[in-house]
Amino acid sequence: xxxxxxxxxxxxxxxxxxxxxxxxxxxxxxxxxxxxxxxxxxxxxxxxxxxxxxxxxxxxxxxxxxxxxxxxxxxxxxxxxxxxxxxxxxxxxxxxxxxxxxxxxx
Amino acid sequence: xxxxxxxxxxxxxxxxxxxxxxxxxxxxxxxxxxxxxxxxxxxxxxxxxxxxxxxxxxxxxxxxxxxxxxxxxxxxxxxxxxxxxxxxxxxxxxxxxxxxxxxxxxxxxxxx
Numbered sequence: 001x002x003x004x005x006x007x008x009x010x011x012x013x014x015x016x017x018x019x020x021x022x023x024x025x026x027x028x029x030x031x032x033x034x035x036x037x038x039x040x041x042x043x044x045x046x047x048x049x050x051x052x053x054x055x056x057x058x059x060x061x062x063x064x065x066x067x068x069x070x071x072x073x074x075x076x077x078x079x080x081x082x083x084x085x086x087x088x089x090x091x092x093x094x095x096x097x098x099x100x101x102x103x104x105x106x
Numbered sequence: 107x108x109x110x111x112x113x114x115x116x117x118x119x120x121x122x123x124x125x126x127x128x129x130x131x132x133x134x135x136x137x138x139x140x141x142x143x144x145x146x147x148x149x150x151x152x153x154x155x156x157x158x159x160x161x162x163x164x165x166x167x168x169x170x171x172x173x174x175x176x177x178x179x180x181x182x183x184x185x186x187x188x189x190x191x192x193x194x195x196x197x198x199x200x201x202x203x204x205x206x207x208x209x210x211x212x213x214x215x216x217x218x
Contacts (some may be wrong), residue, residue, distance in 0.1 A: 096148055
């Protein structure tokens, strides 16, 4: 079955602390994975795609096929990073995880 | 790329009424999608639309739902007889595999 799991509903950190948002997937094929961010009551915005191996707003994510994970990381969290983060798997459509709310306190 | 725009941004309707949610303008993409997000819950796939036809639909997308591309640019989601549980944010998206999807700003549907 195709599934995306984000085990943490809420992650709270202080400004400047490192952040890791966990994502695990289940898919028998070669995965195409994305991270989307949703700021308060706004649209879903593409943050990262694994194929481009880019760093956006200081965030990075590495695909680990052995652990079937695609965790999102940032070494120093900022208050403006507070948002909902969704990991998504593309098969013939995007399948989203349940999301993790990141709260960054000053 | 131009953004995906949805109208209205918020619609309140009475239970049993029909609603049409619009996604405009659309560039020359072939793939379109509708997703919904019930408050506090995950983003759920409703339907994918390819080359002017439904290519896949979820179990949520029952006979009360329909999609159209009436004039080659607008992309609409119709709910024929709304229920309370249809209250949600509805997002349309365009895109494909490698580029990820571009989502619209969403329509908040409130059924009372």
